[in-house]
Amino acid sequence: MMGYTWLFTPHLWGSHNDLAAVRSFWLSRRGGCERSAYRRHRAGAQVRGHRRSGDATGAADGATDRRRVEARAAGAEDVGGSAGGGHVRDRCGSAPRRPARHRRREITRLPHSAGVAALHSPHTAITDFVAIAQRIAEEIEAAGGRVLLSTTVTGVDRHLGRIDVVAGAERHTVDRLVVCGGLESDRLGELVGGTAAPRIVPFRGEYMSVTATKQDFVRGMIYPVPDPRYPFLGVHFTRRVSGGLEVGPNAFLALSRQAYGRLSLSPRDLGSTLAWPGFWRFAGEHWRTGLTEIRGVLSKRAYMKSAQRYVPDIGVADVTRSHLGLRAQAVERNGSLVDDFVIQQEDGITSVRNAPSPAATSSLAIAQHVVDRIEIAV
Numbered sequence: 001m002m003g004y005t006w007l008f009t010p011h012l013w014g015s016h017n018d019l020a021a022v023r024s025f026w027l028s029r030r031g032g033c034e035r036s037a038y039r040r041h042r043a044g045a046q047v048r049g050h051r052r053s054g055d056a057t058g059a060a061d062g063a064t065d066r067r068r069v070e071a072r073a074a075g076a077e078d079v080g081g082s083a084g085g086g087h088v089r090d091r092c093g094s095a096p097r098r099p100a101r102h103r104r105r106e107i108t109r110l111p112h113s114a115g116v117a118a119l120h121s122p123h124t125a126i127t128d129f130v131a132i133a134q135r136i137a138e139e140i141e142a143a144g145g146r147v148l149l150s151t152t153v154t155g156v157d158r159h160l161g162r163i164d165v166v167a168g169a170e171r172h173t174v175d176r177l178v179v180c181g182g183l184e185s186d187r188l189g190e191l192v193g194g195t196a197a198p199r200i201v202p203f204r205g206e207y208m209s210v211t212a213t214k215q216d217f218v219r220g221m222i223y224p225v226p227d228p229r230y231p232f233l234g235v236h237f238t239r240r241v242s243g244g245l246e247v248g249p250n251a252f253l254a255l256s257r258q259a260y261g262r263l264s265l266s267p268r269d270l271g272s273t274l275a276w277p278g279f280w281r282f283a284g285e286h287w288r289t290g291l292t293e294i295r296g297v298l299s300k301r302a303y304m305k306s307a308q309r310y311v312p313d314i315g316v317a318d319v320t321r322s323h324l325g326l327r328a329q330a331v332e333r334n335g336s337l338v339d340d341f342v343i344q345q346e347d348g349i350t351s352v353r354n355a356p357s358p359a360a361t362s363s364l365a366i367a368q369h370v371v372d373r374i375e376i377a378v
């Protein structure tokens with residue numbers, strides 16, 4: 001039986017009141033800060049593109065949202081309202097706080113924002129993750145490792161004291177294997193002998209780019225109050241390292257795990273989603289949200305309507321459709337969405353079955369956690 005580790009994924013708003021929360025809060029905190037440290041001390045001038053925004057703000061626009069903000073600010077454990085003693089931290093470990101009334105606009109530097117309540121996360125920042133990944137790859141190669149791109153792993157064979165990995169035309173022998181497959185993590189997990197659940201259901205997230213004349217309307221990041229029923233953050237405003245301003249992403253079922261076109265469809269991936277009982281249970285429970293989301297997929301106006309609750313001065317004429325991301329959302333057989341990290345381990349193979357956002361932020365800390373577990377398992 002594989003070991004099963006559940007680690008809570010704390011976002012700006014996240015909170016659970018158990019030991020796993022403490023551990024994963026630490027992971028996330030270390031992740032954010034280690035990534036900054038990586039940028040500063042190791043990558044040096046070769047990794048550019050970190051923007052210290054210090055302005056992530058969760059904004060609310062209704063009575064329910066206001067209650068959730070109050071609950072967050074009070075450190076309450078449950079976004080649904082019940083009291084508790086959970087952790088409320090941003091990704092660098094600082095508690096987001098209510099800005100003093102007279103400092104709100106100055107702190108957030110968001111004169112075009114609207115809302116009835118907000119929390120301010122002073123240390124949130126954004127970076128160029130591609131540059132970081134490229135730099136890590138260079139360090140691996142400098143240390144004598146190999147990075148094989150565009151090489152699909154098709155087989156893993158366990159033998160006494162060794163593991164054979166078939167990657168492209170080559171067979172590699174290793175003594176320990178760590179599998180991080182993202183959108184393919186369920187298939188790879190099964191390939192190495194893991195459980196069928198959770199199954200990955202892909203969700204697409206579309207972004208809009210804000211026209212240059214209105215990019216300065218938002219100088220940091222503005223997040224909506226998240227809906228506690230979903231692990232998605234909701235459509236938010238992000239100021240990119242390059243200076244551009246983006247709105248998004250939304251969340252709607254993707255018909256392919258690999259292709260990033262708006263109309264892309266993979267019969268195999270769609271079949272895998274439809275064959276999973278958990279998908280139907282999820283769809284049966286959340287079809288109303290699905291209808292709302294599909295309006296945003298079909299219509300820019302509907303998409304921007306939700307974003308305009310926070311920044312009314314940026315409208316449909318100020319944005320163009322931009323790129324699309326694919327989320328690997330793990331769904332249990334009972335239809336629940338898994339919003340924690342899931343790491344399984346057996347016989348020298350560690351399988352990261354679910355690594356949702358902020359797994360990129362936390363990637364160095366997750367890597368350290370995996371290495372520690374491998375060493376313990378030796």
Ligand SMILES: Cc1cc2nc3c(=O)[nH]c(=O)nc-3n(C[C@H](O)[C@H](O)[C@H](O)COP(=O)(O)OP(=O)(O)OC[C@H]3O[C@@H](n4cnc5c(N)ncnc54)[C@H](O)[C@@H]3O)c2cc1C
Pocket residue numbers: 151152153154180181182183184188205249324325326327328352354355356357358359360361362
């Ligand atoms: C739109 C969007 C916005 C996001 N924003 C944030 C954010 O702001 N902050 C944050 O921390 N996280 C964010 N995330 C989440 C973050 O990208 C993921 O949590 C993280 O990338 C997960 O890492 P992973 O290693 O599990 O998977 P991935 O990063 O997807 O990596 C998996 C890799 O495995 C490869 N692979 C798959 N199958 C095979 C195979 N058979 N053989 C060889 N290789 C294979 C894939 O090609 C891929 O390169 C965002 C995600 C999306 C979609």
